[in-house]
Structures are given as C-alpha cells and as structure tokens.
Amino acid sequence: MVALNTENPPGNEMALAPFIGEALRKTGMDVLIDEYALGRANVVAKFHNGASPVFALNTHIDTVPAGDGWTKDPFSLTQEGDTLFGRGTCDCKGSLASMLEAVRILMASPESWSGTLLAVFVGDEEVASAGARHYARDCGKIDYVIVGEPTSNTVFSAHKGSLRPVVEITGVTAHSGTPELGRNAIYDAAIVTGAVKKHHEDVIRSITHPLVGNASLCITRVSGGKADNVVPDRCELLLDRRLVPGECEESAKADIINLLSGLEQSHGIKARVTAYKPTTGGATQTDLNNAVVQASLTEAEACGVSKPGPYGFQGACDLVHFREAGASGVVIGPGDLSYAHKPDEFVTIPELTNAVKIYVGIVRRLMPSSNVQANT
Template sequence: MTRLEELVGIRSVTGEESEAVECCRRWLEDAGADEIDRWDVDMATLERDPDYPGREVERDVVPVVAAKLVGDRPGPTVTLTGHVDTVPPGNKWTSDPFIPRRDGDRLYGLGACDMKGGVVVAVESFAAIARRGRDFAGELQIVLVPGEEDGGTGTLAAIRRGWGGDLVIITEPTSRAGSSQIVIAHGGALTFTIEITGRSAHASIAPEGENALDHFWLIHQALKDIEQSINAQETVDLMLALGTPYATNVGKVTGGVWSASVMEHLRAEVRMGVALNETIAAAEERVIREVLAKADADPWLASHPPTVTRTGGAFGSAAISGTHPLVTTLADAAAEVTGQRPANIGVPYGCDMALWQRVGKSTPLVYGPGDIRQAHAPDEWVSLEQVEVVTEVLIRACLDLLQPVMESG
C-alpha cells in the first residue's frame, strides 16, 4: 500500500484528524527528521487568540505535527504544509469513500484530491531531501494540520507554536488542464447567519400577518447587490479573469412551524466573499452595514431589524507578487521537470495562505496535485502521475530555495 492509499484509508473528517496526524508523524520519524513536534492545542486557547478564524465543527483539541531538517549553514526557512482533514462524504459516491480505489492513473477516495495527495507530496519531498544529507543552507520544515476545511485552526496553532518562516508552499490542488499552476492570489469567504422576524397569523387571514419569507427577498437582493458591488471594484487581472471572484451563496434557509401559519421567523446561512484588499474585520463590517442599510428602507424591517452575525469559519484573502523569487524559482523547477512553465493564477476560494501571510508574516503560495473541481465532489480522485511530478518539482524547488541569503550592498 502506498502512502497515499494509507492516508486516504484513514477517516479524517474535520474534527476527527488525530489518527491521520499520527500516521504522518510516523512517516516523518521514518524519514529521519532532525526534530519532530507533535502536540494538541486546547480549542479554548485558540478561541482567545485575536486572530482566531472560527470553526464549523465542535471540537476540544487541535492535533498538529511538524518537523524540520536543519542545513549545515545559515539560510532561509522553507515550509511545506497541508491539511489532513476532509469534508464529510456526500451520499452520491459509487464506492466506499474511505476505501482507496485505483483505476488506471486515478486514485479515488475521500480527500484524495483535497488534499491528501498534496500531503503525501509534501512528505515525499521532505523525505527525499532528508536522504540527501544536510548539504543545504537554512531549514526545511513540514507542517501538517487539521481544521483547514472549517477556518484554519490547525495553521493558527502551528504559527503560534513558532512554526513557519520565510517561504511557505501549500500543496493544495492547483491543477488546470492536467498540470499544476501556481496560485499567487485568492479571495476569502465569511459565513453569516441572518435572522428575520415576522408576525404569525392564521393562513386564512395571512395579510394580517408579516411573512418573514416575504421580507427575506429584500435581504436576498441586498446580498446580490453587495456581490455585484465588490466584484465591480476588483482591478487585479488574475481575479478579474475568474468572472465572479467573490461569489455570494445562500446555502441554507429555514423557517416556519406550520403550513397554516404565517412564517414568523426565518434563518439563513450565507457565504460572502472577501476581496484581496480587505481584512476579515473590514469585510464583516461592510456586509453587516450594507444589509442593515437595505433593511432600514423597509417599514417592517426598519422597526424589526434583522440580525446579521458572522458565524463559522473565516477565510481571509491573500496575494503575493508574481515576480517574487519563491514564485519564479518554483516556476523554473516546474519548467525543468515538465518542460512547461506553469501559469500564475488567482482563485476564488479561501485557504491557509491568508493565515500564513497575514498572521505568520511569511511569503506563501499554493502549488499541488489535483483539480479543485474534484474537491468535495463524489468519487473524488487525484492523478497518481501528477502526485509524482509535483513531488519532483518541489524537491528541485526546495533545494534551489535553500541557498545562503545574499547580503545586499
């Protein structure tokens, strides 16, 4: 059984990652890491952190593992990182999502693409460089975390522990048209819960009540107006190429108690985008302000204002320069291995890149095997050839990056 098959075979839905983290710890021990750090962080401690990103899943602890190789001379710190958690499987799978299945070049299983393939790439790259000895400058780290799917608690825990450094490569899936590209910009996302109060009445005299659903349509239009506005303000070409980089989605609506009663309460869970130039706090304030301003123009909602509360995980946005040495060195390595230079791209979804940049003060990018269209999908799969190719690229790129830092002047 390959490492990828072993990891895919371990259930690690968000909140249940300890076994997968322990598996990775054993791999890093076998690889001959100079230092391994395996720890659990109490969730209550993270909740007190000013940069706590929130979460979707209740849990008591956050299990993390990290390791390092120390070169024989001073130099930069390069960190490979990925998350071991997956979303829950849906009910449309045609085979058991927790039993890895090969079919030609594809390995099927929950998390194969997002992102156990990338985790294995990071481990294999780390192990290969460990076998070469310590004839390099600086330090190579690997940080494997839980809790990415619901906000990034694992990465925050690693940063607060002192892991990370100058350069960070996140091995999330970035493939387009069969080859991995380099993500240098991504949007963010926040989840809000909106609650609207109506007034109940018997359905036979419904006009004497106030149906919360009727008032929700005004709020829904406000959300679409916010979406249109934030996308119209975008000026970065990589994000404009996405069409709608900051999408709004009303994912869940509940309300009412009886078909013959006017709906007196409605609750909606909504996903809103965070622009490249926004902090999470600024995006939260913008959404709440604009929704309440729209509500204030409606007589019923003005006197019965909706509540708009940020809930769940928060994903910030991030961007780095396409000419940064991390980007160009990785692109050079990919061109040498594959004969094709990867493109720099932007993506509309959030990931741990924002935490590494905004909280960890590192320079991060995303590059890994798999196509995001396979992530969270039934019968998720990753290309085994792509896993091997990306591993070779990262070995070459890391060795090129682990060079002495030249003093300016």
C-alpha cells in the same frame, strides 16, 4: 492514509497523525503531534540545517465527507493504471504523500540545502482552518511556505477569502387566517434577498483582482416559520461573501450592515447580523516578483507544466494564515481541483512524482547549500 478516515466533520485527524509523525521521525526530523482539541491534531516537524531561511511545507490532514455516488470504496485506495482513486487522493492526501516524500529526499541529502525545514500538516482546513489558525498564532518566523492543494502542479499565488454572516429578519406573529395583523418575516426576507442580489450585481462584483476574478455576495441558506398556520415572526438567511486580495473583512462586514440598515430605513425591515459562521479565512496574495513565486514557476516549468501560472484560487485555503504570520508563499499540488470533493476522487501517479520534484527543487533553489553549517 486514504484508509485512515479523516472526514470533516468530525475531522479526527488523530487517526492519521501518528502515521504521519512516524514517517517524519524516520527521516530524522523532530516531530510534535499537537492535539489542539479532542481528536483534532496538527503534525509539526522541524530540522535545523544551518543558516536561514525557514521553509515550511504545509497541507491538511482532513478531507470532506465521502458522501454517496462512489463506484469504488472511498476508504480503500484503488489503482487503475496510473490513476489512484479514494477520498482524499486529490484533496489533499496526494499533496501530503508528495510532501512526505520530498522531506525524505531533502533529509537524505542535507548537504544540498541550508536553513530550517518545517513540515506542518494541519487539521480542519475543510471547515474553519482551526489547525492552521492554532499553529500560526505562535509559529515563529517563517520565510517561505508551499501550501499543498490540488492545482495540477501549477502555481497559485493568490486566493479568495470567505465571510458567512447569519442574518435574522424579525416580524410580528399572527394567525394565518388574519395575516394583516402580523408582519411576515419571510416576506421581508424576500425583500432582503432581492437587495442582496442587486448589491452583488451593482457593487460587489465590480471589485476585481487580476488572478482570482471578482468578489461576490450571495445567499446560500434560508429558514423560517414555526407552524403551518402561523405568520412567521422570524426568518434566517446565510450570506456568503467572497473576498478578493486587498479586501478587508471588517470593511466587508460594515458593508453588509449598511445594506441592512438601509432596508430598515426604506422598508421598515428589522434585519441584523446575529453571527458569523466559521470559514477558512480571508483572501491573500504573494507578489509575482517574490522569490518563492519565481522559483515555483521555474521548477514547475522544468517538470513539464506547460502553463505554470501564476493563477488564483476561486476558493480559500490555509495560505492566508501563513501569510499573516509573515511568510511568502504559493499553493501547488497534484490533482485536478475539479475532481476534488466528488465521488471517485482521484490523482495520477505522474502528478504525485512531479509534485515531489517541484517541492524539492523549490526548497533547494531558495535554500542554497553554500550556507550549510554544522547541524545544531
């Protein structure tokens, strides 16, 4: 799977989807390879084994680009002792491998569980979650989900969301020899920048959540100017707003628009949101007392995870889309998040095997075999 390049952009999950599909078919599951856009694919497998619940194992097929700085070939799995190196080993083909093995074990002993098992492996998590959004629009009822991400096999029950507004500041162009005849959009952008920083410090960072910490607002990109000798009449800023569970995207959007409106009133600055760049999605959480959280904590601890959680992701992932579809869920997977997206990314074999045990244990705990009925 490491050798089949699914860097995103462009994604090209179709390079790996047939391999995943065949592995799932061999277990006896019904498999759909859903190419929802050219070269972009989800792999969705299903097996009905008696009465409810419906339980999904999910992770993503795409990886971030390999980039520079590797001491090993990023697309050739390299083993050194118990450590496996390669792009995606940690994020998230390690989780994918462990989930495929968990499915194989569960399908080999259907008498040990009852319900409907789903394996949902999606595209585009690293950019805009197009695969998860596409699946969740018409996925039907799901009771529980485990989302595979590198958590060192600890249990994460909440994650932040992200919102990225593009803000355009407009001025008046002029010759740079007579700047007083224009209005410099970059100077106005500097005032906007200061206001954004102050708003984060005074307001946004006081919005907190016990698992994921504080919300945030910052500027991550700036561009402006069109010639060396022209006063710029346009400057563009990209804002990054991180939301915590309980926050609403629409309220966050309104807050930013109000901030910009206040600057127009106080400074005459013309600034507006022109677009929102695609992101993974909003924030979410599953209640600590939910059965899937409690089962996950129990199974992780049984596999030797000394401090199983629950914790909260500082970033975003696809859990939110399953939660919006009605599922209760957690995020668990092999690999250390601090090594994801970096050169010489790695995962260890013990983490992979423990993840398999945890996944299988959670499924069996929440899908007890006493309810097994004849397969249909």
